[in-house]
Every structure is written in structure tokens, then in C-alpha cells.
Amino acid sequence: GIQVEQSPPDLILQEGANSTLRCNFSDSVNNLQWFHQNPWGQLINLFYIPSGTKQNGRLSATTVATERYSLLYISSSQTTDSGVYFCAVNPFTDKLIFGTGTRLQVFP
Amino acid sequence: DVKVTQSSRYLVKRTGEKVFLECVQDMDHENMFWYRQDPGLGLRLIYFSYDVKMKEKGDIPEGYSVSREKKERFSLILESASTSQTSMYLCASSSTRYGELFFGEGSRLTVL
Numbered sequence: 001g002i003q004v005e006q007s008p009p010d011l012i013l014q015e016g017a018n019s020t021l022r023c024n025f026s027d028s029v030n031n032l033q034w035f036h037q038n039p040w041g042q043l044i045n046l047f048y049i050p051s052g053t054k055q056n057g058r059l060s061a062t063t064v065a066t067e068r069y070s071l072l073y074i075s076s077s078q079t080t081d082s083g084v085y086f087c088a089v090n091p092f093t094d095k096l097i098f099g100t101g102t103r104l105q106v107f108p
Numbered sequence: 109d110v111k112v113t114q115s116s117r118y119l120v121k122r123t124g125e126k127v128f129l130e131c132v133q134d135m136d137h138e139n140m141f142w143y144r145q146d147p148g149l150g151l152r153l154i155y156f157s158y159d160v161k162m163k164e165k166g167d168i169p170e171g172y173s174v175s176r177e178k179k180e181r182f183s184l185i186l187e188s189a190s191t192s193q194t195s196m197y198l199c200a201s202s203s204t205r206y207g208e209l210f211f212g213e214g215s216r217l218t219v220l
Contacts, residue, residue, distance in 0.1 A: 030206045041145075041196055043211040086151075090206045095166070098151045 002027045002091040004099040011104045013077050021072040021102045023087035030090045032063050034072050037084040037101075046072070046085075077106045111135070112212035114199050120218045127186040129215050131199030140182035141200040141209070142166075142174065151198065157182055158205065189219045 003026040013019055023032070034046040047054050047061040049070065054061055058077075063070040070087055084101045091097060115130035133140065141156040143166075153166030155174040163174050171193060175183045182201075186193055199212040 031208075033209060035211075041198075041214040041216065043198060043200075043214075045208065045210060048208040088209070092206075095153055096209060100150065 002029070002089065002097055004087065004089055004097050006085075006087060006099040006102050008102060009100065011102060013104065013106050015078060015106055015108050017077050017106075018073070018075045019077060019104070021074070021085050021104075023070040023072070023089075023099055025068050025070075025087075025089050025091075027068070027091055029065070029068075030092045032065075032070050032090075033088045033096075034061055034070070035086045035088065036081075037086065039083055043086070074104075077104075079106050079108055082106050112199055112201055112210050114197075114212040114215045116215050117213060118216050118218075120220065121189050122220055123190060125186075125189050125219075127189050127217065127219075129184040129186075129197055129199075129217070131182045131184070131201075131212055132180050133182075133201040133210070134180065135201065135203065135210075136179065137201040137203050137210075138179075139202045139205060139207075140176065141202075142172075142182065142184045143198045143200065144168070144195040145198060145214075146195050154184065189217075191219050193217065194219045 005024045031050045035043045049063045051065045058075045060073045087099045088096045112133045142154045143151045157176045173185045197215045200209045202209045
């Protein structure tokens, strides 16, 4: 089955720093989403981005479907950005496949 | 905004008890899903439903059942809870089969 790998697995930043999270997938996909899981466990939608680039405030994402990767950019990070970031892909089946996640800690 | 509401954030149950986890979405979505999340194992799909009264097994359906009597409500049932079912349970919905997925706040279940 399709493999979804995220890097880095862990990231520690000071407030104000920028970061790039990567999601690689091993086969063609129908869609791709980025989620942020906050410390209380809730998964919050960040982007639904099968291809192209989207921006929402300090966050932006780019998916290059032909090269099978997506990038999530976080600028001017804040402590509230802490948590785990997941990408998830749908490889033309019913089931969304989640990546292993990137754990981000932002310190003041 | 899409809202997916799970009935309980935290539950503590005893082995052998019947447990109901309720999920309601307010956006008329056709598709609803139940996942469990465990450290080191990620999110795993338990059951999903594409329509009222329809259900499909996910990757780990054993020990669980579901009910979807109304479009907005999808219930996960643990017929006889076991300690191995201690986990975070996440409900989600989407408007189309491969569409954007929206999650509830999660229900953290502890079985003693």
C-alpha cells in the first residue's frame, strides 16, 4: 500500500522562527490534507490541498502531486502552534492514509 | 463552519461494560467515520458510513459495532469493553467520499 512519510519527526523552535514540514507519499493520490493536533487531542483542519499552493495567515502549503510531496510552511511561529502536524492522503480508495506526524514544540 | 460534536471528552468504564460513543455533525455530510488513535500506531479506521443505515468495516472493526439511524448521527458501540480498547476515539465527517475530512474534539476512553 501507499507509504506516507513526514519529516522531520520532531522540531523544536523558538517563538518567531520559521519552519518547513514535509510530507512524501509513494503513489498518486486523490487528495491531501494537513491537520494540526493540539495538546488536547483535537485534529484541526489546516489545508485541503490536492495540488497547488494555499495560504492562511502565517501558514501556507504547497503540494506537487507529480513529484509526490507536500510542504507546510509556518512563519513567525507562536507557542500555540505547538502540537503534532499530520498530512493525510487518499490514494483513490475509501480510506485516508495518515502520515506519522511531525511533533512541533515552540518555546517562548 | 462545520461542527462535529462528540458526546463525551473523557470516559472511564469498567471491563465488560457496554459503551456508547456518540457523534453528531451539523453540515448534512453523507460520510462519517470513527478512528482510534494510539501512541506509536497512529490513527486507525474502525468503521465508516456513506449513508444512513449503511456501514463499512475499516481496518480494525473487531470488538466494535456502529449505528447510523439518522444522517447527522454516527454512534460507535463497544459491546463489552476491554482494557485493550483504552484509547482516544475520533469521529469525522465529509461531504463527499474523497472530500475534506472534519474531526470532532475526540473522546478519551479509559477501560479499567
